[in-house]
Amino acid sequence: MILQQLKGEFEQEVNSTRKLLQAVPEKDIDYKPSDISWTMGELAQHIATIYYWYVGTLTEDIYDMAADHVKRGEPNDIKATLALFESNVEKARAALNALTEQKLLDNWTMKVGEKVVLGPMPRGIVSRGFLFNHIYHHRGELIVYLRATGNKVPGMYGPTYEETVPVST
Incomplete structure (x- = not known):
């Protein structure tokens, strides 16, 4: 039951994430709101990497993050980030489709080398927090970047402000 809901949410939110990443303009790819922030391109790439x-x-x-290596490409190339996103979505979908309700209850741990950084905790909790909610958090940041640079934000849960306000001519 929970697994079917996760799969449904995954598919709906993949479409929303795709729309948001497609809204990232090349002209603003190097924008960052502060010295300690990622650029818009780095943030988009991070979302695709999740x-x-x-x-x-x-x-x-x-899961040992130190032993896992993903090829990301250049963060200032939004087309490469979109391709990374699509490739990773297919891998994520396959992993999600192979999952069972029982596996959601099994404990999971994240390490970086020998250091435990998350867990052990049930995989279902990790799926919500580390995967789903993590993406939503960074999508919110990306929306702020888009608005701060005067770009349109696509509707993900209905129309956005930009989609409802008549354009002046």
């Missing part, structure tokens, strides 16, 4: 983490999170009991 989908890669679904595989290790959903298929391994102990």
Whole structure:
């Protein structure tokens, strides 16, 4: 039951994430709101990369980030980031489709080398927090970047302000 809901949410939110990443303009790819922030391109690439983490999170009991290497390409190339996103979504979808209700209850741990950084905790909780909610958090940041640079934000849960206000001529 929970697994079917996760799969449905995944598919709906993949479409929203795709729309948001497609809204990132090349002209503002290097924008960052502060010295300690990522650029818009780095943030978009991070969002695309989270989908890669679904595989290790959903298929391994102990996921070692230090042993896992994803090829990301250049963060200032939004077309490469979109391709990374699509590739990672396919991998994430396959991992999600192979998951069972029982596996959601199994403990999962994230390590970086020998250091435990998350867990152990049930995979279902990790799926919500580390995967789904993590993406939503960074999508919110990306929306702020788009608005701060005067770009349109696509509607993900209905029309956005920009889509409802008549354009002056």
